Amino acid sequence: MVFLSMELLSSSSRIIVFFVAAFVILRTTEARVRLPANETFPALIVLGDSIVDPGNNNDLKTLIKCNFLPYGRDFMGGYPTGRFCNGKIASDFVADELGIKELLPAYLGSDFQPSDLLTGVSFASGGSGFDPLTPKTASVLSLPDQLRLFKAYLGKVEGLVGEEQTNIILSKSLFLVIAGSDDIANTYFDGIRRHQYDVPAYADLMVSSASSFLGELYGLGARRLAVAGAPPLGCLPSQRTLSGVKTKECAENYNEAAKLYNSKLSSQLHSLDAKFPEAKFVYIDIYKPLLDLILNPQKSGFKVSDKGCCGTGKIEVAVLCNQVNPFTCEHASSYVFWDSYHPSERAYKVIIGEVIQKCVDQFF
Numbered sequence: 001m002v003f004l005s006m007e008l009l010s011s012s013s014r015i016i017v018f019f020v021a022a023f024v025i026l027r028t029t030e031a032r033v034r035l036p037a038n039e040t041f042p043a044l045i046v047l048g049d050s051i052v053d054p055g056n057n058n059d060l061k062t063l064i065k066c067n068f069l070p071y072g073r074d075f076m077g078g079y080p081t082g083r084f085c086n087g088k089i090a091s092d093f094v095a096d097e098l099g100i101k102e103l104l105p106a107y108l109g110s111d112f113q114p115s116d117l118l119t120g121v122s123f124a125s126g127g128s129g130f131d132p133l134t135p136k137t138a139s140v141l142s143l144p145d146q147l148r149l150f151k152a153y154l155g156k157v158e159g160l161v162g163e164e165q166t167n168i169i170l171s172k173s174l175f176l177v178i179a180g181s182d183d184i185a186n187t188y189f190d191g192i193r194r195h196q197y198d199v200p201a202y203a204d205l206m207v208s209s210a211s212s213f214l215g216e217l218y219g220l221g222a223r224r225l226a227v228a229g230a231p232p233l234g235c236l237p238s239q240r241t242l243s244g245v246k247t248k249e250c251a252e253n254y255n256e257a258a259k260l261y262n263s264k265l266s267s268q269l270h271s272l273d274a275k276f277p278e279a280k281f282v283y284i285d286i287y288k289p290l291l292d293l294i295l296n297p298q299k300s301g302f303k304v305s306d307k308g309c310c311g312t313g314k315i316e317v318a319v320l321c322n323q324v325n326p327f328t329c330e331h332a333s334s335y336v337f338w339d340s341y342h343p344s345e346r347a348y349k350v351i352i353g354e355v356i357q358k359c360v361d362q363f364f
Helices: 012-026 090-097 133-138 143-172 181-189 199-219 237-243 252-275 287-295 345-361
Strands: 044-048 174-178 224-228 280-284 304-308 335-337
Touching: 044 090, 044 143, 090 174, 090 345, 133 181, 143 199, 174 199, 181 199, 181 237, 181 252, 199 224, 199 252, 237 252, 237 304, 252 280, 252 287, 280 345, 287 304, 287 335, 287 345, 335 345
Parallel strands: 044 174, 174 224, 224 280, 304 335
Antiparallel strands: none
16 A cells, blocks of 8 residues: 655645645544534544454454445445445444444455545454453454554554644544454353352452553543444343243343343443543443344334344354355345344444434533
């Protein structure tokens, strides 16, 4: 990739002119959310797990990837990008709602362009989490790995617009962090951690790690940080199957763990607000909106919520969700879940549409 060097930008005035021109050109959508006058989010920076991974795992030596059909079958052009979905994912809808751009690319993805630097990217890696053991077990990018990529990204942005403008971009951009589901579902309940910690102690471990990570982001210039809690994990088709509960029931031990973690995380974000008064840390509740879709699917026009569209919908995810499987549904828009673990494109759209304005309002 070719990036403009500082030699080409010999004066601060040329840097500012370039930045303003590039921003106007690159801002291709209008914000759907209501923002105060003269306020904007110039970029969206995303870190976390598969809910917001647009393809960073594609070239990793891991089984946690989905750059093959039927993933992406309803995406633009009908091709798999590495998004764990039939189409767009949560980060795409957030970027669109904020009026930044229609799609948020993966920093390590083939679709990433130098022009994406000023409006943001995703560093998220499917299978990652706050517990260091989670990404290690899955052979994916840990949150410290993602932070290192973010630092490299910062260097490229500074090369484009200089340090001063980079700091302005960072201070006004939205930093979205979504992680924790794989910690609870895989590393704890289906892994070794349940033999080492009880649920409250493990939730404390996760929150402590999350707090340290958010502090590092603050140290690098982030000032508007939104952090999502865990979903109702016990109602995901895969966890229902693995727990052996009846089809229409949820695994309540997973849900109780998620709720406890969410409560602790929310409290810690309030503490970070007090510790870093120049920043704002916002908790995003995705537990209730997703649970409502699962329990009352018809209210939002869905027909199926107890299994995914791909395959049997009960266990298939990543490599198990493939074109060889003959049971994949025809219309994913009728399903709350695309595979046994991840929501469908339409479900993401409904959830983000419900939470985004409330999230944004808390920054102003």
